Amino acid sequence: MRPLGPPPTLGHPGRAQPGFGPPRRSGPARPQMPALGPVGPRTAAPPPPAPAPAPEPAPLTAVLAAAARAAAQAAQSAAPPVAGSVAAAGARRDPAPSRWAYRMNRLWLTPAFRAAVRLGGPVALVLLVLGLWLGDADRRAALHGIYVDVREGFQNRPEFMVDFLAIEGASPVLAVSIRRALDLELPMSSFDIDLAAARIEVEAFDAVARAEVRIAPGGILQVDVTEREPAVVWRLPDGLWLLDAEGHRVARLSAREARADLPLIAGEGAERAVPEALMLLAAARPIGPRIRGLVRVGERRWNLVLDRDQTILLPARDPLRALDHALALHRAQGLLERDIVAVDLRLPARITVRLAPGPDGAARIVALNNLPGSRT
Amino acid sequence: MTDLYRAQRAMRQMRRSAIQRGVVAVLDVGTSKIACLILRFDGPEPDRADEAGGALAGQTQFRVIGAATTRARGMRFGAVEAMNETERAIRTVVQSAQKNAGQRVDHVIACLAGGEPRSYGLVGEVALRDTTVGELDIARVLAACDVPDIGPGRDVLHAHPVNFALDNRTGLGDPRGQSGRQLACDMHLLTIDSATVEGLLHCLRRCDLEVAGLASSAYAAGLASLVEDEQELGAACIDMGGGTTSISVFLKKHMICADSLRLGGDHVSLDISKGLELPIAVAERIKTLHGGVQATGMDDREMIDLSGDSGDWERDRRRISRTELIGIMRPRVEEILEEVRGRLDAAGFDHLPGQQIVLTGGASQIPGLDGLAARILGQRVRLGRPLRVQGLPQAATGPGFSAAIGLALFAANPQDEWWDFEAPSALYPAKSLRRAVRWLRENW
The missing domain is CATH 3.90.640.10 (ATPase, substrate binding domain, subdomain 4)
Incomplete structure (x- = not known):
């Protein structure tokens, strides 16, 4: 045996690693080719199955002995020198993953498993802890108490308190009744005031056409009311009502003289035809001072009542035109000045007048017919 | 034969379900290295035939999302020799490819070079029942091919119908719908050693992988490194690997012969x-x-x-x-090339219209190999690199990866094989209801 030369680490070739690049081999010698080439001075046996780069400078004799054993195990060229080489290589780490490591790796690469571990695990843990902690009823009650305290403390801060109720646009009587109807115990937190409900409550008043409820800065609950404008007085058997231009009730009226400026209407169902009544009254302005009122007949047509107990019976259809016709007659011939009780316009083709009751009717009819411009 | 037919059909079914899932791995188990590519299928892309390049062999359907390679262990001459070692190597490469892709993969399509592939040319002929050729007639003519004695312990790896002849017209790629009286077909049958296949399948099973297909690496390398014209006109692909050198001969886009040398x-x-x-x-x-x-x-x-x-x-x-x-x-390279020449001569490569020879594989990267090969194999030799596919890392574009990339193309759209057609009812065992349905379909 020769003495060992310089340390064998000098010319140590690199370990083969899995990866790209030209495949490098540092494994055992391949025994499949019979050793025909020049036999090395070191080896007397056929090609050594010992790994070429010995990992550590083991005693040469031991390596040779292992090689000889391995060679004896391996038949000429058939059996692989794997076992022998592994034994000789000793503690060299196998780069291959073990079977279990490989399976675990694959399991970890399974998306469902990965999601379950990463998300499901922590969530389950937190839920478990919470469930255990909240299992006690006292703790739950305490937690709820804390929540309620915090909420009320926040809602009752002075910034959120409402101190005054301001009503604008309403008459004093209406304002008082609105105040009574809302029935707020001020001061109270603005979180406890239901603005929508308050608005509905205010709009429920007959006299209120439209209302807006809002919380103004400075702790004020502002109610802006638009009142209905009374347009006519409606006489019913049990009293007088004020109606607006659309026929909606505004208020009761104690006496007709209180609103003598408004025209009077009467009859059942009159409130549903207020716009028409207003239109007729506007058209009848030429005889305005004589008008006493409009009476709804049978909930379908109007009678225009004048003083001296005169009545103009208007048709259900197109009363305005009929009224214009009557007024034109009046203008031309002074119809309403005459001694008649009623002008019946219900049949548009035939206007009928009724004389006041009295003697000598026929003579008066002749006198009427003989007036200039009248047709027989 | 029916067992094999069923096994291959099951693999095809597996491949279809894998592609439906969207991820499949291809594994090239070689003698010196094992390469694994993980492919993601996003469904067929819009037709881009108008752009330069034309129909790209189907590789626009998939994208490589993970690639890894490692030193092969326990392999010898392209066959599994030490099963534990090979299994470890497969585990290593699959795990690192999965890590690269960030996704697990359950289906694998593998190819292997060893097992002494042998080619057979089969001829079958059948009289048509109807005047036009239908799907069932093709199945019948494929079933009518007389199978040679492939020897004990061998399995069929590929069975490509290469050519159809109708009466006196031959060279038909797809005779369906044409009319005639007599349908004949040529089939290329590739058999390899059963024990080799079993060994590889066992290793893959031990790695918890479902096998969605098996191919010969000679075939795969030819798919990847021969251009379309070469496949059409006739060419040979020499895949020079570590332990084996595989030869595949293509004509009219079909592999008509494959062979393998135990030299590399x-x-x-x-x-x-x-x-x-x-x-x-x-x-x-x-x-x-x-x-x-x-x-x-x-x-x-x-x-x-x-x-x-x-x-x-x-x-x-x-x-x-x-x-x-x-x-x-x-001298060793010369010996390999001489041996290849001998195999090509024995297969009758001289008689093909195209004489192109393409050298690929890791060992084809020796500088000056093309000059030496031209002296031995003939003038029409070129070095082939695999087709470029989407998402392939630069490190995996070398000639050493042509089998892996060919396998990816094979996974994307495989050529029709015998088992892609319904077997005629005579070959089917039992299952009376299905037989009744089949009988109805055949006769009505």
């Missing part, structure tokens, strides 16, 4: 190791860095340091000229 790049390394008394790893390194087969005057002056750790200082500090190295390598 490892033998060159072994020669260097023996001749220069070096460790094999060092010999491999010197071969890779300084190897060649054509010596020039310049090479006399280029000195190579040989390292070693024998402990003998004089011995570990030797220097040789590159000419000496070439002198060791060249």
Whole structure:
């Protein structure tokens, strides 16, 4: 045996690693080719199955002995020198993953498993802890108490308190009744005031056409009311009502003289035809001072009542035109000045007048017919 | 034969479900390295035939999302020799490819070079029942091929219908719908050793992988490294691997012959190791860095340091000229090429219209190999690199990966094989209801 030369680490070739690049081999010698080439001075046996780069400078004799054993195990060229080489290589780490490591790796690469571990695990843990902690009823009650305290403390801060109720646009009587109807115990937190409900409550008043409820800065609950404008007085058997231009009730009226400026209407169902009544009254302005009122007949047509107990019976259809016709007659011939009780316009083709009751009717009819411009 | 038919059909079914899932691995189990590519299938892409390049052999359907390679262990001449070692190597490469892809893969399509592939040409002829050729007629004519005695312990790996003839017209690729009276077919049958296949399948099963296909690496390398015209006109692909050199001959886009030599790049390394008394790893390194087969005057002056750790200082500090190295390598490479020439001659490669020979595989990277091969194999020799596919890392584009990439193409759209057609009812055992349905379909 020769003495060992310089340390064998000098010319140590690199370990083969899995990866790209030209495949490098540092494994055992391949025994499949019979050793025909020049036999090395070191080896007397056929090609050594010992790994070429010995990992550590083991005693040469031991390596040779292992090689000889391995060679004896391996038949000429058939059996692989794997076992022998592994034994000789000793503690060299196998780069291959073990079977279990490989399976675990694959399991970890399974998306469902990965999601379950990463998300499901922590969530389950937190839920478990919470469930255990909240299992006690006292703790739950305490937690709820804390929540309620915090909420009320926040809602009752002075910034959120409402101190005054301001009503604008309403008459004093209406304002008082609105105040009574809302029935707020001020001061109270603005979180406890239901603005929508308050608005509905205010709009429920007959006299209120439209209302807006809002919380103004400075702790004020502002109610802006638009009142209905009374347009006519409606006489019913049990009293007088004020109606607006659309026929909606505004208020009761104690006496007709209180609103003598408004025209009077009467009859059942009159409130549903207020716009028409207003239109007729506007058209009848030429005889305005004589008008006493409009009476709804049978909930379908109007009678225009004048003083001296005169009545103009208007048709259900197109009363305005009929009224214009009557007024034109009046203008031309002074119809309403005459001694008649009623002008019946219900049949548009035939206007009928009724004389006041009295003697000598026929003579008066002749006198009427003989007036200039009248047709027989 | 029916068992095999079923097994292959099951594999096809597996492949279909794997592609539906979207991820499949291809595994090239070689003698010196194992390569694994993980492919993701995103469904068929829009037709890009109008762009330059035309129909790209189906590789636009998939994308390589993970690639890894590792040193093969326990393999010899392309066959599994030590099963535990091979299993470990497969585990290593699959795990690192999975890590690269960030995704687990359950289905694998594997190829292997060993097992002594043998080619057979089969002929079958059948009279048509109808005047037009239908799917069932093709199945019948394929089933009518007279199977030669492939010997005990061998399995059919590929059975490609290569050519169809209708009456007196031959050279039909797809006779379906054509009319005639007599349908004949030529089939190429490739058989390999059952024990080799069993060994590989066992290793894959031990790695918890489902096998979705098996192919010969000669076929796969031909798919990847021959261009379309070469496949059409006739060409041979020589896949020079570590332990085996595989030969596949293509004509009209079908493999018509395959063969394999038990000689490869490892033998060159072994020669260097023996001749220069070096460790094999060092010999491999010197071969890779300084190897060649054509010596020039310049090479006399280029000195190579040989390292070693024998402990003998004089011995570990030797220097040789590159000419000496070439002198060791060249005879072995010549021997391999001569052997290839012999195999090609025996297969009748001379009679093909195209005489192109494409060298690929890891051992084809020796500088000057094309010149040497042209002297031995004929003038029409070129070095082939695999087709470029989407997502392939630069490190995996070399000729050593042509089998893996060919396998990816095979996974994307495999050519029709015998088992892709429904077997005629005579071959089917039992299952009376299915037989009744089949009878109805055949006769109505």
